[in-house]
Structures are given as C-alpha cells and as structure tokens.
Amino acid sequence: MWYADSHTHTEASEDSETPILQAVQAAAAKGLRFLTVTDHVEIVDFKEGAYDVAAEQSWHLMESFENPTDVRLLRGIELGEPAFDPALAERVLAAHPYDFVLASQHRVDDTRPDHYFIEYAAFSDREIEREMTRHFEETLRTVRWNGFDSLAHLTYPFRYLPEKWRQGDYRPWQGLIDDLLGLLAQNGKALEINTSGIRKGQGVTCPDRPLVTRFRELGGERITIGSDAHRPGETGADLDEGAAVARDAGFEEAVVYIARQPQSFAL
Ligand SMILES: [Zn+2]
Numbered sequence: 536m537w538y539a540d541s542h543t544h545t546e547a548s549e550d551s552e553t554p555i556l557q558a559v560q561a562a563a564a565k566g567l568r569f570l571t572v573t574d575h576v577e578i579v580d581f582k583e584g585a586y587d588v589a590a591e592q593s594w595h596l597m598e599s600f601e602n603p604t605d606v607r608l609l610r611g612i613e614l615g616e617p618a619f620d621p622a623l624a625e626r627v628l629a630a631h632p633y634d635f636v637l638a639s640q641h642r643v644d645d646t647r648p649d650h651y652f653i654e655y656a657a658f659s660d661r662e663i664e665r666e667m668t669r670h671f672e673e674t675l676r677t678v679r680w681n682g683f684d685s686l687a688h689l690t691y692p693f694r695y696l697p698e699k700w701r702q703g704d705y706r707p708w709q710g711l712i713d714d715l716l717g718l719l720a721q722n723g724k725a726l727e728i729n730t731s732g733i734r735k736g737q738g739v740t741c742p743d744r745p746l747v748t749r750f751r752e753l754g755g756e757r758i759t760i761g762s763d764a765h766r767p768g769e770t771g772a773d774l775d776e777g778a779a780v781a782r783d784a785g786f787e788e789a790v791v792y793i794a795r796q797p798q799s800f801a802l
C-alpha cells in the first residue's frame with residue numbers, strides 16, 4: 536500500500552476543524568508512515584489579514600506538536616494562487632522552513648471567489664469553456680512562477696461544473712495543458728494525484744489517468760499523492776487508488792518531500 540498522505544488539512548485551515556492530533560492518529564490507524572499537513576494560505580486573502588493569521592497558527596501547531604505516534608509529521612503548506620503576488624508568496628515561504636510546498640489554483644483572478652462558491656449551472660457552455668481556459672492559463676502562470684514542489688489538484692474546478700463537463704474530456708484545453716505539464720516536467724516539479732476527486736463529484740482522481748499519463752509522456756518524473764483530507768475520516772483516503780493511477784501512467788515511484796527535497800519510494 537502507499538503510505539504517505541501529502542495533502543491534509545487541520546483546524547488551522549478555515550474549512551477544516553480537525554485537531555492535528557486527530558489527523559495524526561487517523562494516519563497511524565491507517566498504517567501511514569508519513570503525514571504532510573498542508574493548511575491553506577491563499578495569497579489573495581492573505582492581503583486582507585485573514586490567512587496570515589492562519590499561516591502562523593498552522594506553523595505553530597505543527598512546530599509545537601508532540602507526536603504520540605510513529606507517523607512522521609511533515610510540515611507543509613497549500614499556497615493558493617502564488618502567481619497573483621509572487622513577492623508575497625516568496626515572503627510567506629521564507630517565514631518558516633517548510634518540508635513541502637503545494638501550489639494550487641482555486642480561482643481565476645482576485646475578483647472571483649473559489650470555484651467552490653460559483654454557481655456554474657447558470658453559465659452557458661461558452662462561458663464555462665472560457666472560465667476553464669482561464670483556469671489553465673492561470674495554472675500555467677503558477678507553473679512559470681516555479682517556487683513550489685508539487686502542483687495540486689490540476690482539474691479542481693471541474694468538480695463544480697454541470698455533469699457533462701465532468702467526463703474527463705479536456706480536448707478544448709489540451710494545448711494549454713501540454714504547455715503547463717511540459718514545463719512542470721522540465722522544471723523537475725511534481726504533479727499531485729489528489730484522491731479527493733474520487734469522493735467529491737468527479738469519481739476519479741484529480742487529475743485522472745489520461746492527464747497523469749500525459750505528464751509522464753512529456754517527461755514528468757515526480758508524483759505526490761494526497762487525500763486532501765479536511766476531516767479525520769478522510770485521512771489517507773484512496774491513496775492506493777492514487778498509486779494505481781501513477782503506476783498505470785508508467786511511474787514506478789512517487790515522492791515525499793522532506794525539507795523541500797524529494798525522497799522517492801517504490802509504488
Ligand atoms: Zn486546494
């Protein structure tokens with residue numbers, strides 16, 4: 536089984552109430568060896584004073600935690616939209632010696648909310664296609680920024696689209712996707728296989744097999760696997776399915792970041 540959950544949230548994230556002790560105990564109960572806590576720091580909200588508190592709270596919780604289990608706790612961060620303000624993103628990361636930096640794209644610009652809050656059922660097909668184009672364009676900007684270790688949940692907004700858009704057909708954006716996956720590979724960065732897609736409206740990992748396979752074809756060498764758990768019951772969820780997707784795409788190893796260095800383990 537795959538034994539490292541590289542994407543999890545605790546009560547330091549606005550959308551989770553999990554005490555770090557419960558997260559680690561849940562990981563131990565599942566037989567995990569590594570648990571990386573990656574609480575949210577959204578660059579947009581950071582300016583408003585909401586998430587700078589969260590970043591410090593998250594770091595303090597991780598740093599002061601007395602771990603009663605054998606699970607190795609790694610101290611990460613899920614940095615949202617770093618390319619919106621690269622200088623601020625770099626200051627956030629310089630504040631603490633993180634083990635792992637996940638970059639994510641939850642919104643297309645700083646005037647729009649997280650896709651989670653958008654009523655896509657009211658959008659026309661053209662509008663949806665345009666919004667997803669913007670999603671991949673902004674993700675490409677994040678990949679160009681390059682100050683992270685792994686790119687989180689590449690197909691995240693699709694889970695909030697009407698059913699017909701959730702069939703795994705990414706042809707309208709294949710050029711952009713190839714550009715960003717190719718650059719990710721060239722830069723030696725990891726692509727995350729996020730298993731929350733399985734339980735949150737997509738039915739498959741996020742991204743799913745064809746895109747993970749495309750990353751491999753374009754020279755990608757590193758994969759991280761994470762549940763994106765926001766509750767203790769989700770810790771370690773479907774990691775083996777994530778590992779199976781990676782193997783099917785041609786990966787024999789996945790990586791765990793410790794002190795920002797990728798450590799490879801056989802899948
Ligand atoms: Zn996220």
Ligand SMILES: [Zn+2]
Pocket residue numbers: 542543544613763
């Ligand atoms: Zn997350």
